[in-house]
Amino acid sequence: MMKLTKGQSAIEYLTTYGWAILILAIVLAAIVELGLFNPAQFTNQECVLPADFSCPYYSLDSNGNMLLGVIQNLQYPINVTRVGCSTNSTPKTYNAIDNPATSNQVYMPIGSSYNFTLTCYQGSGTNIGSPVVQNPGTVFQGSVIINYTDDLTGFPHSDTGKVVLKVT
Secondary structure: OHHHHHHHHHHHHHHHHHHHHHHHHHHHHHHHHOOOOOHHHHOOOEEEOOOOEEEEEEEEOOOOEEEEEEEEOOOOOEEEEEEEEEOOOOOOOHHHHOOHHHOOOEEEOOOOEEEEEEEEEOOOHHHOOOEOOOOOOOEEEEEEEEEEEEOOOOOEEEEEEEEEEEOO
8 A cells, every 4th residue: 555655646746747847838838939038029129320310211121121211411412322231330341332223322402311222231341242131030230321422512421320120
């Protein structure tokens, strides 16, 4: 009779803790499935340009194509000559990341906005690689470069900003 009690006690012990472990595993699987362990879930998206520009709209698809809405807040009209994007936070050579589709000048009067379509590339300077390819939901962090000329003086300028966003 003594052996039966120990055996019964062991089975009850295993059954009780087995159910607890099973419930814990189900809850953990549900949390993982909901994406609560994904750091991209908690990333603040931001587009920070110098004070003379703002970017109220920005998005990046999984093939590296970015849509960037830019508002120019300068005290004079400008001609945007190039807009680019790279994964490096301080690109050295802007011309290496030019997107031919956006290299034509865009006239922007004071306070105007324009939606640029560009491609974000990996690397910077002369080490520009292929377009950024990331899975949807992952986080992209890089730089946006705006080259423009002052419409009054004709002087060229270059401003660099930072973007952090989820890939769509």
